[in-house]
Amino acid sequence: MTGTVSLVIAVTGHRDLHPDDAGGFEDGIGKTFASLRRSYPNTPLLLLSGLAEGGDRIAVRAALKAEVPYIAVLPMPVALYRQEFTSEASDAEFEDLRQGARRSIELPLAGNSTLDDVSRPGPARDGQYESLGRFLVEYSQILIAIWDQDRNATRGGTSQVVALKLREEPPSGRLAFSRINAEGAGPVFVLPARRAGAQSGVTPALKCEVRCPASSSFEAYAASYGLVDRFNADVARAGGYFAKSAERSRSDLVGGATGLSEAMEWVAGVYARADALAVHLAAVSLGIWKAVFILLALSGVALAWLHMMNGGPPSLWAYYVCCGAAVGLILYERRAKRPERQEDYRALAEALRVQFFWMAAGLRDMAAEHYLRKQAEETVWIRDAMSECGLYDEVLERSPAGGEFRAARFRLAHTWVAGQASYFSNRKRRHERKKRALAVFAWLAGGVGLSAPLVGLFVARFEKWSHVTAAIAMWWAALTWTYIERRGFAQEARQYGRMYRLFHDADEDLTQFEKSEDLDASEEAIRVLGCEALAESGDWLTMHRERKLPVQIATQ
Secondary structure, three states: OOOOOOEEEEEEEOOOEOHHHHHHHHHHHHHHHHHHHHHOOOOOEEEEEOOOOOHHHHHHHHHHHHOOOEEEEEOOOHHHHHHHOOOHHHHHHHHHHHHHOOEEEEOOOOOOOOHHHHOOOOHHHHHHHHHHHHHHHHOOOEEEEEEOOOOOOOOOOHHHHHHHHOOOOOOOOOOOOOOOOOOOOOOEEEEEOOEOOOOHHHOOOOOOEEEOOOOOOHHHHHHHHHHHHHHHHHHHHOOOOHHHHHHHHHHHHHOOOOOOOHHHHHHHHHHHHHHHHHHHHHHHHHHHHHHHHHHHHHHHHHHHHHHHOOOOHHHHHHHHHHHHHHHHHHHHHHHHOHHHHHHHHHHHHHHHHHHHHHHHOOOOOOHHHOOOOOOOHHHHHHHHHHHHHHOOOOOHHHOOOOOOOHHHHHHHHHHHHHHHHHHHHHHHHHHHHHHHHHHHHHHHHHHHHHHHHHHHHHOHHHHHHHHHHHHHHHHHHHHHHHHHHHHOHHHHHHHHHHHHHHHHHHHHHHHHHHHHOOHHHHHHHHHHHHHHHHHHHHHHHHHHHHOOOOHHHHHO
């Protein structure tokens, strides 16, 4: 369903598996699908398979039985790939499975290879299988390996794919990471296998074994998948507000653009749902925190009335009711994890906004590769969710650069730049106004708190009232300053101001580039802006997660 994020599972396996074991492997993979569905009931499963003979097709047959959709990822053009299948039956099965796939992706030729190079066994053809393995690793969260566990890896073979997923083989030209937030790293569900030449008496145990990259655990990955499931559950359970809010979010993103590719439709759908959820959760959360501060303000009134006006038990009860209600709201907010959910969905939406306009401009960059690389493991699910848009033919290196509509694409992306400049400018002014208004109130309340007792010195009949007024005013002033600091108006205004200047200058630059028809400069400007927007979103997420309102404030 559009707007729902999948848990993507890839399969790798030997082609020459012992024929007696096929049924057991199908059952084992079927049990894996069933287990994942029980653990993440709101998240659809999606299988990636190269459709080669052996393990690839076994997994697809298991997926068909379990009603799990699959995508065929072919290492080369289909006509060349079919040369691998020597029998008519095998070729016919391949074509049936390819036709039954949700979609079929043909990977481009690697390096300087030609169709002639790839058409025969050799390094060029092996390179295509290596590209397939890297694709499966990068775009899946879980890898199923039907493997004899022989570490003598051939290029593009099952052993190499497993090593990549477990981060035992670092990507070329990059640092090797084995943590959960390493690109492409993830658990491998190993089904021990034997090859066709093995003797019948050595049938392996078909029990699945889960392996994870060093310095990580399956529990950590499972927690990340659980956050994907939480997002999908929130989408499914959203109230009556949701449909209109999501449509409004989509309209704000897409504008009047028509004829979107499948990949852009997917991005727009998920963006709309994430944005609608983030807006709703932010509104509810802000309302709760405003209620908390009002209750605390009233508790100050009750306490002052108790001690200075002899309010008696009713004032004491009012004080404890206000404090108790404030604490209850805070605990309710924490238990619902509404701030974390809102922050996650806002981060997902903003990253997808960048991805959408990169795709609109014809850029082949993936936002997931630039986003939250240094953040905590709890944000890995956001990158995983974003990467699903790479499972379409119209993105990444599989999408042809340039084209006759290149200038029109850049003009569409330019609307994003201009819109973002206006957005950041408005947000900056809005936060500055709120900070000024609250600061004025806090200073006035503090001034009243300091001056009120002086009135009591000169007008005896107002002495108690002056003390009550002073206590309440100082209490409210302290709460207001705390609210200003916790909301981070000043920090966010500075951040919005920086982003406004960046996008405003870029807006002017793009206008000049369009006039001079310098399309290369336009492309680079849009790419850099996207990276800056992703960095800003990551900084925003970090800042908000470091600035939490402690429960203890309710009792201070």
